[in-house]
Amino acid sequence: MGSSTLWTTAPASSTRSKAPGLCPGSSCPTATAPWGKDKGLPGKAMAPLRLVWMWLLVAGTQGVKDGDMRLADGGSSNEGRVEIYYSGQWGTVCENMWDLTDASVVCRALGFQNATEALGGAAFGPETRGVYTLDLSGELPAALEQIFESQKGCDLFIRVKVREEDELAICAHKLILSTNPEAHGLWKEPGSRVTMEVDAECVPTVKDFIRYLYSRRIDVSLSSVKCLHKLASAYQAEQLQSYCGHLFAILIPQDPSFRTPLELYAYALATRDPVLEEICVQFLAWNFGALTQAEAWLSVPPGLLQDLLSRTELVVPSELVLLRAVDEWSRERSTSHKEVEGLVEKVRFPMMPPRDLFSLQFNLSLYWSHEALLQKKILQALEFHTVPFELLAQYWGLNLTEDAYQPRLYTSPTWSESVMSSSYSPYRSFQTPQHPSFLFQASSVSWSLVYLPTLQSCWNYGFSCSSDDPPLLALSKSSYSSPTIGYENRALLHCEGSFVADVIDFKGWKALIPSALGTNSSRSTSLFPCPAGFFSRFQVVIRPFYLTNSTGMD
Incomplete structure (x- = not known):
């Protein structure tokens, strides 16, 4: 049913900018710093908090090189517009959520104790030389992934357990995770240790999930979508949970064996997810004829089969083909007598022509074990085929709008x-x-x-x-x-x-x-x-x- 597809999401971008025409240039935010530890003079600074944190983690401080900062056009050395050195040029950086906290981080990075004021509106004038907006949004996800993969400099330790047995140990960085609201469900309590309880099948996906909390991007495939949805649901990563939920309808048709929709149906029941349950049942109903020919047909649970047989929008060559598929299913699964009767009740015998009805006693294995019920159904169908509906309604009180008298989607x-x-x-x-x-x-x-x-x-x-x-x-x-x-x-x-x-x-x-x-x-x-x-x-x-x-x- 199609080749495997990989879906990539970055549902929580950390890059922000002002409206077109305002950035880069004179409207970049500014801040005032208090008495410095050396000079004792007020200082001013500007730069986005998240960018500076990433700059501290990735770039480091190495002279006048890419990533270095300075204050420009201020009245003294400790005030001014923040500029960052990149590709041989000093340029401004714009941010639409600039506040005192951001300014304090910049001031401390430049050697001051704190900031006392955050100013916007080009308080220190426009940049008159070549101005460049520094946008590291394309580089940050990969850089953050590298930090995670290094497993160095950690201050948060994650134990992954399956049924009380340790399966995996991962270390992380509180500073990075604290900037992502989707990580708050993982790291709820203060401390340096976190325990994750997961199913065995989802252990290989845990590192992908933690990496996503760093970079805010992730590749989702048919094989990983269920576990990523499960982890996102368990740890309140709502954007990832929503994204995986959106992908179910896209990824389910990729599995021609039908095992994935059956697995996801079981998962939907276990998690009480009616939306996912309906997606799975709808796909199986519209592709029911192909399902009955697949190896997975015999693993369809009784409750799901009951649901499918109750539907008018069930795509199948004919009602006889449907009944024979149910016959095979019941024979191979050694289904109970009561369960089989419940399924036979859902079969629409009036939709079979008399010739097919007559042949059932010769080529249907469940006929003799359910003879009374089948004979009753066959008689009902023959009356439908031979008696005008006005008489059926008049003398038998038949309601011909019932499901038994409505055709499904027959593709013969x-x-x-x-x-x-x-x-x-x-x-x-x-x-x-x-x-x-x-x-x-x-x-x-x-x-x-x-x-x-x-x-x-x-x-x-x-x-x-x-x-x-x-x-x-x-x-x-x-x-x-x-x-x-x-x-x-x-x-x-x-x-x-x-x-x-x-x-x-x-x-x-x-x-x-x-x-x-x-x-x-x-x-x-x-x-x-x-x-x-x-x-x-x-x-x-x-x-x-x-x-x-x-x-x-x-």
Whole structure:
């Protein structure tokens, strides 16, 4: 279902600047220092606190070299505008959160005790020579990662334990972690020691997590997203937690074995995360036919299978294929009698033609162990196929809006047709039965399907589209159908032929196609983004149902 993808995030950038036109130059912040330890004169300074801390850690103090600071244009040697030497030039640095704390750090770095005042608004005038803004934001993440990787000069020691057993020891630097709000959940109490309790599978990810707290950037992949989300949740790294949550829908389709969505489903249940749970179930429902062919099919838990079989938007070739898959699942798992009965109750027997219903007694292994239930279901289905629905409602009181009488998303040629997005002529005409009931076996409905990528293509095929409509699918019915039958048709959006990325409704004759990657701001994005940037195939599924009142859908 696509190649592995690495996602990089830096959700908490430490670089700040003023509005365009204010920086670099005269508006850089300034500060006043109290009596110096040598001169006894007031001093002034300017520079961002975080930048200075990083400068102290990375650059050091080595004469007039990159990273050195000075005070310029002040009334004395201990006051002025802060400038930093970089690439042979002295330049100013702008900061929009300049305060007395920042100024104090600068003053102490330059040999003074403290700062008494922080001034803004170019109090010491503009820089009249060549002015450069020093922006180390691109270099700092790598430099901070190097500090972490060195494991030297630490004052915080982290023990990583799995079930009370030590697995890993890491050392860190309080000064750096204290500047990152996302690290506060890890280092809650004063002291030099921290213990992290993690699952065994997440031990290899712990160093990546701590490194992220230094550099505020991290690479997230299919193999690491669950553990990073788990660590971020446990230690209140909310931005990383949110980012990983956003990536679940992007990364899940990358695993053609279906093991990842099944693992994440179990994780969602364990952590009581309904959003992640629904993402997993939705992906498995839209790709149910492929799931039943995968090795992971037999490891689907009973509760999840119950949920899947309850859904109308379940993509499968036919109801018979679904029942056979359930039969295999129950046989290989040695499932209890009660569990199997619960699953059989979810099967929509009226959606199987009489020929398939008759064959069940010969090719379904669970038939004889659940004979009474299956015979009851088959009789119910045969009545649906042979008795007009008005009589069923009148004499049996059947509610034909129940799930058992509603078709799922059947992808067999009987009920569906496809067009390729790359086709020179993306037009198809096809026929389907009027209705699943055997009463309509002799009559069919003709349909026309066309993919309309542009406004010009709408005009070419005789459709009236607005400029906001394309790309879209157009579906029209070109023959008579019974007034007692309505249609709720759907379109499946296939990504690279490997997975169903979304399912869309037809509003009248048209279905607007969402953006495959979210690059079109005026369009909604498919639930599962398509890495290729476009959908390779569009498959229309016809879904007839009985109209039980005078209003209809067509």
